[in-house]
Amino acid sequence: MAIANILLVDDETPFLETMARRLNKREFATALASSGDEAIKLLEKNDDLEVVVLDVKMPEMDGLQTLKLIRQKFPLVEVIMLTGHATVETAIEGMKLGAYDYLMKPCDMEELVVKVREAAMKKRRHKEKIVEAQLKEITMRRI
Amino acid sequence: MNQENRIKDPYYRSLTRKMLIIFIAVSIAPLITVSGIILNRFSVSYNEKLNAHLGELVLKHRQNIDGFLLEKLNNIRFMARSFTVDELKNEKFLRNNLAALQTEYGSVFEDLGIINDKGIQDAYAGPFKLENARYSDTEWFRKAIKSDFFISDVFLGLRGIPHFIITVRQMSNGKPWILRATISFVAFNSLVENLRIGKTGFAFILNSKGEFQSKPGFEVVHEKSYSFYESIKSGRKTKDGVFFSEMTDASGQKNLYVASLIKNGDWILIYQQDKSDAFSDLTHAKQIAFFIILIGGIVIIVTAFLLSKRMVARIAQADGEKELMNQQVIETGKLASLGELAAGIAHEINNPVAIMVEEAGWVHDLMEEEQFSSKENKNEFERALLQIKTQGKRCREITQKLLSFARKTDTCVEDVRINDVINEVISFCVQRAKFSNVVIKSNLQDNLPLLCLSHTEIQQVLLNLMNNALDSLEKRGGIITLTNWLEGDEVVISVADNGPGIPRANLARIFDPFFTTKPVGKGTGLGLSICYGIIKKMGGEIDVRSVVDAGTTFYLRVPTKKND
Numbered sequence: 001m002a003i004a005n006i007l008l009v010d011d012e013t014p015f016l017e018t019m020a021r022r023l024n025k026r027e028f029a030t031a032l033a034s035s036g037d038e039a040i041k042l043l044e045k046n047d048d049l050e051v052v053v054l055d056v057k058m059p060e061m062d063g064l065q066t067l068k069l070i071r072q073k074f075p076l077v078e079v080i081m082l083t084g085h086a087t088v089e090t091a092i093e094g095m096k097l098g099a100y101d102y103l104m105k106p107c108d109m110e111e112l113v114v115k116v117r118e119a120a121m122k123k124r125r126h127k128e129k130i131v132e133a134q135l136k137e138i139t140m141r142r143i
Numbered sequence: 144m145n146q147e148n149r150i151k152d153p154y155y156r157s158l159t160r161k162m163l164i165i166f167i168a169v170s171i172a173p174l175i176t177v178s179g180i181i182l183n184r185f186s187v188s189y190n191e192k193l194n195a196h197l198g199e200l201v202l203k204h205r206q207n208i209d210g211f212l213l214e215k216l217n218n219i220r221f222m223a224r225s226f227t228v229d230e231l232k233n234e235k236f237l238r239n240n241l242a243a244l245q246t247e248y249g250s251v252f253e254d255l256g257i258i259n260d261k262g263i264q265d266a267y268a269g270p271f272k273l274e275n276a277r278y279s280d281t282e283w284f285r286k287a288i289k290s291d292f293f294i295s296d297v298f299l300g301l302r303g304i305p306h307f308i309i310t311v312r313q314m315s316n317g318k319p320w321i322l323r324a325t326i327s328f329v330a331f332n333s334l335v336e337n338l339r340i341g342k343t344g345f346a347f348i349l350n351s352k353g354e355f356q357s358k359p360g361f362e363v364v365h366e367k368s369y370s371f372y373e374s375i376k377s378g379r380k381t382k383d384g385v386f387f388s389e390m391t392d393a394s395g396q397k398n399l400y401v402a403s404l405i406k407n408g409d410w411i412l413i414y415q416q417d418k419s420d421a422f423s424d425l426t427h428a429k430q431i432a433f434f435i436i437l438i439g440g441i442v443i444i445v446t447a448f449l450l451s452k453r454m455v456a457r458i459a460q461a462d463g464e465k466e467l468m469n470q471q472v473i474e475t476g477k478l479a480s481l482g483e484l485a486a487g488i489a490h491e492i493n494n495p496v497a498i499m500v501e502e503a504g505w506v507h508d509l510m511e512e513e514q515f516s517s518k519e520n521k522n523e524f525e526r527a528l529l530q531i532k533t534q535g536k537r538c539r540e541i542t543q544k545l546l547s548f549a550r551k552t553d554t555c556v557e558d559v560r561i562n563d564v565i566n567e568v569i570s571f572c573v574q575r576a577k578f579s580n581v582v583i584k585s586n587l588q589d590n591l592p593l594l595c596l597s598h599t600e601i602q603q604v605l606l607n608l609m610n611n612a613l614d615s616l617e618k619r620g621g622i623i624t625l626t627n628w629l630e631g632d633e634v635v636i637s638v639a640d641n642g643p644g645i646p647r648a649n650l651a652r653i654f655d656p657f658f659t660t661k662p663v664g665k666g667t668g669l670g671l672s673i674c675y676g677i678i679k680k681m682g683g684e685i686d687v688r689s690v691v692d693a694g695t696t697f698y699l700r701v702p703t704k705k706n707d
Contacts, residue, residue: 012494018501025508057490084493084542106497106535109504 002029004120005048009039009066010055010082019053022109028116036061036069043074051100051119053112056083056090064094071098076127078119082107149459159455166447171440178436182429189425197340197401197421198385201414204338204346205403211334212406215251215326216292216309218244223311223322231257231322237268244324253306253325260288260318269325271302287321288312294406297328297356307331307356332357335412341423344416348405356410375402375413389418489542496542500535503528558593559601561634561701565625568605575613580620583609587627591634592703596681601701604674604685608638608697611670614661615642615695632703633683639696645689653687 006028010016013034020030031049033039035058043049052070056063067079081102083091091102100119103112149155222231222240230236237255244252254269262279278284281300287293287310297307305328310321335357338346348356353369378388378400386402397418405412419426507528515521569583576583594601605625612623619642627636645653652658654675678685682702689695 012498015494015498015501018498018505022501022505022508084490104539105493106500106539109501 003027004116005029005031005046005050006116006120007031007033007039007042007046007049007052009033009036009052009058009063011035011058012055019112023113023116026109026113028113035059036063036066039066040069040073043070043077049077050123051116052077052079053082053116054079054099055105056081056094064090064097067094067097067099076123076130078123080112080115080119149463150456152459155455155459158458159451162451162454163447166451167444170443170447174436174439174443178432182432185428186425189422189428193421194387194401197399197414197416198381198383198387200338200340201346201385201401201403201412202383204334204414205405205412208334208348208405208412211331212294212309215248215324216294216311218248218252219309219311219322219324220292223313228257228313228315228320232266234266234268234274237266241268249330251327251330253327255325256323258284258310258321258323260320262288264323265320273301276301283308283310284321287323288319294409296350296354296409304328328358338414341416341420343420344414346412346414348410348412350410351408372411375400375411378402492538493542496535496538500532503531503535556595556597559596559598561591561594561601561627561636562587562589564598564602565605565627565636568602568609569625571606572609572613576623579613579617581613581616581623582621583623583625585625587625588629591627591629594634594701594703596701600677600681604677604699605636605638607670607674608699612638612640612642612695616640619643621694629703630700633700634703636699636701637696638699639694641694644691644693644695645687646691650687650689654685 003026006023008016008020008023008030009032010019011034016032016034020032023030029048031042031046033042037060039052039054043052054063054066054070058066063081063083067081070077070079078100079094079098081091081094081099082105083102084105091099095102100122101115103115150159222244226236226240231240237257241252241255244255254267254271254273256264256269256273256276257266258264258278262277262281262284264273264276264278267274267276283293283295283298287295291312293310293312295307295310297305299305306325307328308323308325310323312319312321314320335346335348338344345359346357347359349372350356351369351372353372374390375386375388378386380386384403386400388400388402389397390400391397399416399418399421400413402411402413404410507525510521510524510528515524565585565587569585572583575581609623616623621641624639625636626639627634629635649658649660654671658672675685678699678701684698684700686698686700687695688698
């Protein structure tokens with residue numbers, strides 16, 4: 001079983017593919033999307049996706065817009081923003097909108113691994129709490 | 144183009160010339176016009192006054208002379224009417240009467256005589272021996288025997304001395320007889336002689352033939368003639384009967400003549416004066432006025448020259464500043480475009496660099512699975528991959544700085560750790576310093592309070608000072624030292640270099656806008672001026688100390704407390 005299920009979103013396909021290979025090698029499961037639309041579609045199809053690594057600067061739907069949609073549609077999925085220096089402010093804004101963290105390009109793989117791991121843990125804890133709450137609710141109803 | 148060269152430009156030379164001409168024309172034209180009008184009015188007025196004065200004088204003397212002649216005539220008439228011819232023929236009686244007249248009038252009456260109708264002098268009282276003298280052929284006798292009284296012209300007569308006579312005709316037993324009195328020429332002449340003005344003004348009397356009836360009081364006497372007499376009479380005549388005229392004599396001298404007829408028009412009293420003498424006061428006044436106009440003119444020309452030169456220098460300076468300003472606007476535009484371009488490039492470069500680093504990372508990951516034939520090759524691969532990773536990070540830092548510089552234009556005030564700003568500025572300059580063989584040293588205190596100011600602005604000031612220091616050390620290399628310390632309520636930051644220093648003459652002007660010693664196109668002369676403005680706005684001070692060939696140190700004093 002993979003350490004975490006990650007959705008990588010970036011319009012730079014070579015970057016996306018290399019990063020996916022490296023993450024796979026570290027036993028992460030990855031899905032790739034080269035645009036915000038594609039990412040949303042993938043999320044809709046695949047419930048297992050836990051963390052989204054999202055590039056801020058993308059054509060058409062940019063990182064922030066995509067983030068807003070993700071937070072709206074998939075509140076349990078954690079998002080890590082990936083940005084060049086020019087969009088640090090955007091990344092910070094993303095944090096305000098509910099992103100888990102942000103990383104600067106080119107990023108250190110070990111750093112990314114740590115952040116993804118933390119985000120996945122957070123997501124799982126969150127999910128567990130929700131499951132627990134649902135169980136409690138069901139038990140209470142039965143009682 | 145510097146100021147001196149700019150003024151030598153044909154345009155500014157022509158401008159100077161035009162301004163000079165306008166200044167002189169505008170200033171001198173009124174001066175000459177007003178002075179000319181005043182002088183003209185003064186000349187006319189002086190001329191009128193002089194003529195009036197001379198006319199009055201001649202009139203007064205005419206009255207004196209006519210009065211004198213009338214009085215003497217009346218004396219003789221009284222005597223002729225008071226006594227019979229027989230009484231008067233008594234020489235003793237006649238002498239007594241002469242003595243009485245001389246007692247009364249001095250030596251005006253020289254002698255008395257009784258002349259019968261035949262022209263024989265029957266009785267005579269006087270100093271000459273003229274008893275029984277015969278006058279029947281003389282012109283005066285012929286005129287005197289025909290009229291009740293007669294005053295002759297001056298003539299020499301039997302005695303050979305100039306004199307003139309007054310006669311009164313009386314009748315006795317149907318026959319006319321004449322009482323004749325000789326009037327002293329000296330006494331008469333003194334009446335005319337008195338009229339002397341200035342150096343050349345004198346009076347004389349001519350008869351209708353143009354012959355002198357008095358002794359002219361002036362040393363040089365020109366021949367007077369009937370035509371002269373007529374010329375005088377043809378001059379401008381006033382209602383008082385005074386004639387004014389001007390004539391040039393044989394020597395070329397211009398004379399004024401003022402005349403009046405006397406003795407019922409038989410004689411004319413003429414006052415003559417050299418015109419230059421008569422108008423000497425006016426000439427003197429004109430000379431003073433001319434001198435004043437000349438001095439005024441010189442002052443105007445000198446002032447106009449200096450003023451136009453100074454004004455053109457100012458205009459040239461303003462034009463220079465305008466030109467620099469235009470250059471600055473263009474430079475600013477270029478910089479803005481460059482900033483945007485740099486930001487774009489930095490961002491675009493970031494992505495490929497990220498891919499390169501990722502790919503290197505992937506190769507590194509793969510290597511862990513590979514079996515390497517020699518350990519040496521593995522080490523080389525690892526070293527090369529590490530190098531790619533390191534250089535990738537370095538690229539990231541460079542683009543970060545580029546973006547940081549291009550984007551940070553806000554002036555919002557925040558709590559700033561000054562050491563961070565200084566280190567940031569140093570990191571910006573390290574590469575340039577390395578190329579210029581300059582060592583940057585810092586001596587920063589750790590426990591300085593936070594400063595409440597704009598990060599961007601203080602960064603701009605420090606960067607500017609650093610760039611100036613680097614410029615000064617560019618060719619020779621050297622050391623730049625950044626130091627800071629706390630002094631009372633102020634943090635002092637010093638930027639010191641051991642460059643060529645600033646000459647004393649330039650020190651006072653380095654904060655002036657547009658002052659630069661850098662070559663054209665290299666410096667705008669605004670850097671330090673902007674620094675000065677920023678530090679002043681922060682409530683701080685900027686100061687400079689420099690020694691030629693030893694170095695320059697800039698001191699920034701920034702208050703630690705927030706400036707209200």
